[in-house]
Amino acid sequence: MADVLRFGVVGLSSDHVWHLLDALRRQDGVEVVAVAEPSPALRERAATEIPGVTGHESAGQLLDCGSLDAVLVCCDNAAKAVVVPAALARGIAVYQDKPLAATVAQASAIAKALAEHGGTLMCAWHTVFDPLYDEVGELVRGGLIGDVRFARGLAGHAGLTGLGVSGDFRAWLTDPERGGGGSFVDQAGYVLTAFADYVGPVRRISGFGGRIDPGLPARIEDNTAAIVEFESGALGSVDTRWGQIGPLPLRYAFHGGKGTVSCFYDRWEIVTEAARLDGWDPMPAPPGLHGFRRAVQPRSGYDDEARYFVEHLRSGEPMKRAVSVESALHVQSMIAAYYASVEQGTAQLVDPAP
Known part of the structure; x- marks a missing residue:
């Protein structure tokens, strides 16, 4: 694992994402380098708050930009069923806001992608921390x-x-x-x-x-x-x-x-x-x-869960079941x-x- 973990972010419309971003950026050895969001105004906000970040209109553009270690997924629930499998297929670790998706069929597609491609997926029901x-x-x-x-x-x-x-x-x-x-x-x-x-x-x-x-x-x-x-x-x-x-x-x-x-x-x-x-x-x-x-x-923020995800990427130890795809699918x-x-x-x- 690289000394500096390079994160991308998909979806800036959720009000949660700005707090999650702040928590990630407070972790040692983490750099948020790119965001994907259709709204120009939200991309501009990210550019203002995160010096040097690259903005993309689509998740596909971000995932294909290369050299990402992980992605924070905060798009709408239905879109997760497209974004998360695409990230896993590219070997990019996924830290996603809850729930897993909008429907069981979509959530099952995410679980299938993880089983097929392997890798890391954390579905963060925040109270677990x-x-x-x-x-x-x-x-x-x-x-x-x-x-x-x-x-x-x-x-x-x-x-x-x-x-x-x-x-x-x-x-x-x-x-x-x-x-x-x-x-x-x-x-x-x-x-x-x-x-x-x-x-x-x-x-x-x-x-x-x-x-x-x-x-x-x-x-x-x-x-x-x-x-x-x-x-x-x-x-x-x-x-x-x-x-x-x-x-x-x-x-x-x-x-x-x-x-x-x-x-x-x-x-x-x-x-x-x-x-x-x-x-x-x-x-x-x-x-x-x-x-x-x-x-x-x-709990007043998301630092503990961001730290947990980053430490998991570095250690490779199994995640606790409460943030696993199995728990999220149930x-x-x-x-x-x-x-x-x-x-x-x-x-x-x-x-x-x-």
């Missing part, structure tokens, strides 16, 4: 709270207008063909990734969706709820919102036969039969149980089952996990 995410996963999988019987996950933000989402980003976020849906495809994957990582594959989903913002297209939902059934027999619930007023009171909760794990914005809490948990502070618990708490500084299948359930009014089976 939140403080304590990996440690808590090990505790849950290790049986600290017993077999998980029920999982709960919430995701929401102030909405496209409330967040000041740019017109370029909104244009494809609210296009069912380019984005794949609304709030559920945008947000539920964070929860579903943690569910599959901590508890195991999901077998079936029953979904409900609503549109509160009258300014959204008819096929774009901004308020959702889903019930999931895991292959283990455990149950779970997911709800998402574009238009969350105030902070989320809870992010995740996992309820097992021996205890409960809860994740809040600024802390994790565990109530369990175990009498000791190294590195955790004690907190009150019901009789016969023990409580533990860890305060966390909420999440895409869960998202597809949700939309099918909303449309047909019945619970839908999820394609088996890879």
Whole structure:
């Protein structure tokens, strides 16, 4: 691996991309050398913010410019199914924003390309890099709270207008063909990734969706709820919102036969039969149980995930499953089952996990 890793960027319409770019450029031995974006205004912004960067109108032009080690892919979800296989076919490593694609068929094409060409692909559900995410996963999988019987996950933000989402980003976020849906495809994957990582594959989903913002297209939902059934027999619930007023009171909760794990914005809490948990502070618990708490500084950017990807390129060590194509493809299948359930009014089976 070269001393300096040369990155290209495909797609500048997502508001996330500028923060991801900043995080990449803060990594030692990384140089962002080229961008691909149809919009002249966005290419001009990149030229202003990244000295010496070369601008291209299309992904094909960028991928054929030569000497790229990796590419950050932040184009619309449907376009990823063209861009990512093309990069892998050229031996270029891929760091892509979530989700894998807009549909299962597109996501499967990406997985097929990785299997055919090999190489590196990280699908970054950003919350996988939140403080304590990996440690808590090990505790849950290790049986600290017993077999998980029920999982709960919430995701929401102030909405496209409330967040000041740019017109370029909104244009494809609210296009069912380019984005794949609304709030559920945008947000539920964070929860579903943690569910599959901590508890195991999901077998079936029953979904409900609503549109509160009258300014959204008819096929774009901004308020959702889903019930999931895991292959283990455990149950779970997911709800998402574009238009969350105030902070989320809870992010995740996992309820097992021996205890409960809860994740809040600024802390994790565990109530369990175990009498000791190294590195955790004690907190009150019901009789016969023990409580533990860890305060966390909420993730404020993307530096940890950028560093993880760069270090993986240099070390060649296997990626954790939560950012793998296998996990992302299973999440895409869960998202597809949700939309099918909303449309047909019945619970839908999820394609088996890879």
